[in-house]
Amino acid sequence: MMDFLSQCRAIVGDAGVLDAEADMAPFLTDWRGRFTGKALAVLRPGSVEQVAALVRACAEHRVALVPQGGNTGLVLGSVPDASGAQVVLSLARLNRVRQIDPVNRTMTVDAGCILQQIQEAAAAEGCLFPLSLAAEGSCTIGGNLSTNAGGTAVLRYGNTRELCLGLEVVTPQGEIWSGLRGLRKDNTGYDLRDLFIGAEGTLGIITGAVLKLYPQPKASITALAALPSPAHAQQLLVLMQDHCGASLTGFELMSRFCLDLVARQFPQLPKPFAEPYAQYVLLELSSSESEAHAVGLLEHAIGAALERGVIQDAVVASSVAQSAGLWQLREHIPLAQAKAGKNIKHDISLPVSRIADFIAATGPRLEAAFPGCQLVCFGHLGDGNLHYNVAPPAGISNEDFLVNQDKVNRVVHDSVVAFGGSISAEHGIGALKRDELAHYKSPVELNMMRAIKAALDPLGIMNPGKIL
Amino acid sequence: MMDFLSQCRAIVGDAGVLDAEADMAPFLTDWRGRFTGKALAVLRPGSVEQVAALVRACAEHRVALVPQGGNTGLVLGSVPDASGAQVVLSLARLNRVRQIDPVNRTMTVDAGCILQQIQEAAAAEGCLFPLSLAAEGSCTIGGNLSTNAGGTAVLRYGNTRELCLGLEVVTPQGEIWSGLRGLRKDNTGYDLRDLFIGAEGTLGIITGAVLKLYPQPKASITALAALPSPAHAQQLLVLMQDHCGASLTGFELMSRFCLDLVARQFPQLPKPFAEPYAQYVLLELSSSESEAHAVGLLEHAIGAALERGVIQDAVVASSVAQSAGLWQLREHIPLAQAKAGKNIKHDISLPVSRIADFIAATGPRLEAAFPGCQLVCFGHLGDGNLHYNVAPPAGISNEDFLVNQDKVNRVVHDSVVAFGGSISAEHGIGALKRDELAHYKSPVELNMMRAIKAALDPLGIMNPGKIL
Numbered sequence: 001m002m003d004f005l006s007q008c009r010a011i012v013g014d015a016g017v018l019d020a021e022a023d024m025a026p027f028l029t030d031w032r033g034r035f036t037g038k039a040l041a042v043l044r045p046g047s048v049e050q051v052a053a054l055v056r057a058c059a060e061h062r063v064a065l066v067p068q069g070g071n072t073g074l075v076l077g078s079v080p081d082a083s084g085a086q087v088v089l090s091l092a093r094l095n096r097v098r099q100i101d102p103v104n105r106t107m108t109v110d111a112g113c114i115l116q117q118i119q120e121a122a123a124a125e126g127c128l129f130p131l132s133l134a135a136e137g138s139c140t141i142g143g144n145l146s147t148n149a150g151g152t153a154v155l156r157y158g159n160t161r162e163l164c165l166g167l168e169v170v171t172p173q174g175e176i177w178s179g180l181r182g183l184r185k186d187n188t189g190y191d192l193r194d195l196f197i198g199a200e201g202t203l204g205i206i207t208g209a210v211l212k213l214y215p216q217p218k219a220s221i222t223a224l225a226a227l228p229s230p231a232h233a234q235q236l237l238v239l240m241q242d243h244c245g246a247s248l249t250g251f252e253l254m255s256r257f258c259l260d261l262v263a264r265q266f267p268q269l270p271k272p273f274a275e276p277y278a279q280y281v282l283l284e285l286s287s288s289e290s291e292a293h294a295v296g297l298l299e300h301a302i303g304a305a306l307e308r309g310v311i312q313d314a315v316v317a318s319s320v321a322q323s324a325g326l327w328q329l330r331e332h333i334p335l336a337q338a339k340a341g342k343n344i345k346h347d348i349s350l351p352v353s354r355i356a357d358f359i360a361a362t363g364p365r366l367e368a369a370f371p372g373c374q375l376v377c378f379g380h381l382g383d384g385n386l387h388y389n390v391a392p393p394a395g396i397s398n399e400d401f402l403v404n405q406d407k408v409n410r411v412v413h414d415s416v417v418a419f420g421g422s423i424s425a426e427h428g429i430g431a432l433k434r435d436e437l438a439h440y441k442s443p444v445e446l447n448m449m450r451a452i453k454a455a456l457d458p459l460g461i462m463n464p465g466k467i468l
Numbered sequence: 469m470m471d472f473l474s475q476c477r478a479i480v481g482d483a484g485v486l487d488a489e490a491d492m493a494p495f496l497t498d499w500r501g502r503f504t505g506k507a508l509a510v511l512r513p514g515s516v517e518q519v520a521a522l523v524r525a526c527a528e529h530r531v532a533l534v535p536q537g538g539n540t541g542l543v544l545g546s547v548p549d550a551s552g553a554q555v556v557l558s559l560a561r562l563n564r565v566r567q568i569d570p571v572n573r574t575m576t577v578d579a580g581c582i583l584q585q586i587q588e589a590a591a592a593e594g595c596l597f598p599l600s601l602a603a604e605g606s607c608t609i610g611g612n613l614s615t616n617a618g619g620t621a622v623l624r625y626g627n628t629r630e631l632c633l634g635l636e637v638v639t640p641q642g643e644i645w646s647g648l649r650g651l652r653k654d655n656t657g658y659d660l661r662d663l664f665i666g667a668e669g670t671l672g673i674i675t676g677a678v679l680k681l682y683p684q685p686k687a688s689i690t691a692l693a694a695l696p697s698p699a700h701a702q703q704l705l706v707l708m709q710d711h712c713g714a715s716l717t718g719f720e721l722m723s724r725f726c727l728d729l730v731a732r733q734f735p736q737l738p739k740p741f742a743e744p745y746a747q748y749v750l751l752e753l754s755s756s757e758s759e760a761h762a763v764g765l766l767e768h769a770i771g772a773a774l775e776r777g778v779i780q781d782a783v784v785a786s787s788v789a790q791s792a793g794l795w796q797l798r799e800h801i802p803l804a805q806a807k808a809g810k811n812i813k814h815d816i817s818l819p820v821s822r823i824a825d826f827i828a829a830t831g832p833r834l835e836a837a838f839p840g841c842q843l844v845c846f847g848h849l850g851d852g853n854l855h856y857n858v859a860p861p862a863g864i865s866n867e868d869f870l871v872n873q874d875k876v877n878r879v880v881h882d883s884v885v886a887f888g889g890s891i892s893a894e895h896g897i898g899a900l901k902r903d904e905l906a907h908y909k910s911p912v913e914l915n916m917m918r919a920i921k922a923a924l925d926p927l928g929i930m931n932p933g934k935i936l
């Protein structure tokens with residue numbers, strides 16, 4: 001294989017090809033530390049043309065490649081397999097903001113730009129790039145696009161898919177497709193953009209994108225509502241949207257178990273209510289007008305919810321610090337889980353109208369199969385997206401419980417599918433959920449996906465073993 | 469070919485197969501009356517299963533089929549060619565609203581539902597289905613999806629693509645793909661939904677869809693602003709969005725020439741200003757709160773625009789009737805054009821920031837090539853979408869001018885592409901713009917489209933001659 005690596009070095013220089021164990025190590029283990037692969041080399045191109053030349057070299061030598069951004073994915077989509085025959089192609093050096101157009105409200109960026117860097121560059125022009133998620137300090141937009149990442153602003157602004165107008169892609173043949181269009185309307189043939197978005201690098205390598213920007217809201221305000229059940233949370237969502245329309249920018253469900261866990265693991269965080277409630281909803285309202293408008297709108301809607309018995313109590317943040325404190329409760333749930341030990345995670349989505357029924361039906365099924373197991377159920381209820389995690393019964397070790405992972409997945413995912421939901425809401429499929437995908441998707445859908453994969457990547461060199 | 473038609477009759481009954489000239493006629497001529505094709509038969513299935521069985525018969529006999537909804541398309545996408553060898557497959561009998569879920573804010577419909585029927589069914593549940601366009605009384609949602617239709621609400625709610633969560637599709641093999649998911653987040657493999665949306669029936673037949681619904685706004689208010697130039701209209705858009713955010717639901721540019729044309733052809737319509745201005749923008753604001761809120765927000769923004777010299781004058785409608793009158797001015801432009809005679813139409817889009825430069829550059833190029841030609845330039849400026857139509861010079865007949873169509877197209881489309889725009893914003897490609905697509909798209913992009921077409925429809929029976 002020296003021929004291949006020599007060719008790569010001729011393209012990107014010696015510094016652009018890492019093949020020493022120590023140099024490659026950070027690129028080979030997934031973010032959750034669950035799997036470490038092997039690689040022939042890690043390639044670090046510095047331009048789109050170098051990406052294209054490297055892909056041509058891979059095609060010539062039939063070397064499979066794994067595109068990688070910030071390597072913060074949760075489904076083993078951006079790490080190589082154990083064979084040692086694959087190369088990692090890191091987009092990290094492609095990290096320029098190419099252009100910002102505040103009148104068109106678009107921004108053209110390299111795929112390797114860190115999400116936070118993009119948010120900050122937009123803000124510097126008085127604009128908002130709304131994508132926001134826990135890994136924003138280290139994930140890249142290329143990874144966000146390739147996994148169609150979600151996050152906390154989807155309710156108002158959509159997933160990454162809805163925030164992208166155009167793409168630049170290196171095809172599996174090593175050609176460059178320049179689809180960097182900044183257009184709100186463009187009906188000229190098949191929607192290749194959306195085919196590459198969410199394809200997890202299996203159809204080509206995203207090297208650049210035109211992103212949508214929005215006006216910065218003038219003010220945001222946060223509240224925490226207490227409710228007796230998930231069914232009440234569904235009602236609250238309808239009520240809030242009817243009252244507030246697009247001003248409702250956040251709607252996060254958290255069970256009592258979640259907030260109790262946070263309180264145990266992070267006792268310094270605020271405790272908004274003196275007594276516990278069964279469920280909580282974190283609400284965020286944003287106004288394009290003023291803080292007074294946001295406060296008035298929120299208080300009016302909360303008043304209506306209290307009056308109709310949809311919520312039992314609520315606290316409205318009266319300062320930026322208080323807003324941040326309420327969001328910290330939400331953001332500390334995954335951290336509190338990690339401190340408490342490993343659990344079996346599910347990133348699922350459902351029709352919003354079926355969430356309460358799903359929760360009511362699935363808990364007893366898990367309890368019957370795994371008596372005493374503990375449910376950590378929270379998430380972006382406004383998008384129908386739950387993080388439905390199953391922790392060991394008290395007194396059972398993580399190791400003893402995690403052997404049940406496949407069985408737990410089957411119970412949860414069977415229930416998700418029965419309620420019309422999806423087994424991967426915002427994390428993607430990667431290698432982790434590949435078998436689950438094959439289990440649940442219809443043959444018609446799988447066959448169409450395979451036909452597209454074979455048509456665009458006939459050599460099968462683009463991130464093989466992921467998705468399909 | 470009797471074998472084939474007998475097979476079709478066995479599937480849908482005699483009444484479902486039209487092959488008499490007179491019966492077929494309404495299905496063979498396009499909406500603008502520019503082309504009349506021939507057909508072996510018109511097939512009218514009454515169920516998804518019948519659609520699938522008909523497609524299997526077509527595949528078996530290698531008969532090409534043209535899916536048709538309301539046949540209101542503008543690019544010859546839904547009429548058969550002149551060979552007489554194709555069949556039209558009408559979706560008109562599949563016209564049930566299958567389900568409305570006001571909590572999930574979704575609606576599941578047959579592809580043959582008329583757009584207005586869908587709007588009304590949503591409104592009856594207190595919800596808004598925002599897609600709105602001139603043909604809404606006769607176009608079908610299947611056609612809207614297959615052409616990714618735009619219309620007047622795109623600024624706030626997006627194109628048809630953004631309003632669809634799931635699809636049911638009959639594949640070119642006559643299988644049924646049940647992708648009727650009502651999920652805001654679903655990252656499980658390739659985005660087949662968006663591949664079929666905008667594919668104009670060349671990859672499969674959309675038979676059903678899950679659509680997004682929104683809360684009904686409590687109030688809408690309309691205004692007409694007068695401006696010295698398109699550049700001022702760009703500035704006004706930025707200002708309005710900064711002030712009003714998502715409450716800005718309409719932003720339509722019209723030149724003086726357009727409104728003069730309307731005034732000549734429809735003298736009974738309102739004349740909002742005593743003196744003429746170079747450009748006009750129709751503004752629409754919607755509020756989820758109240759009419760008072762909408763009025764206050766609009767007046768505040770208009771005040772700011774006047775103060776900064778972005779606009780010269782404005783009238784705000786003070787009643788529903790006055791709002792309707794202002795919208796009529798906009799809606800009567802195409803009708804006034806039709807009364808004044810034929811012209812050469814372009815449905816183009818540009819980055820919003822390039823519209824003024826495009827208009828400034830393109831007019832002189834046309835004037836140089838076709839002295840005295842008249843520009844009817846209006847459209848959805850908020851989406852970067854112009855209807856840029858070229859009418860004959862005074863004293864030149866339509867017939868004499870229309871022979872220049874290809875040359876006019878070349879001047880306009882060359883300019884569009886030079887400014888980073890698209891030659892088809894919201895109407896699609898069909899047969900009409902197929903050669904233009906081949907002329908302007910890069911070989912990389914065309915090759916990917918052809919590979920996908922060949923992979924999904926290897927027999928080439930799905931609406932051949934359209935797009936590719």
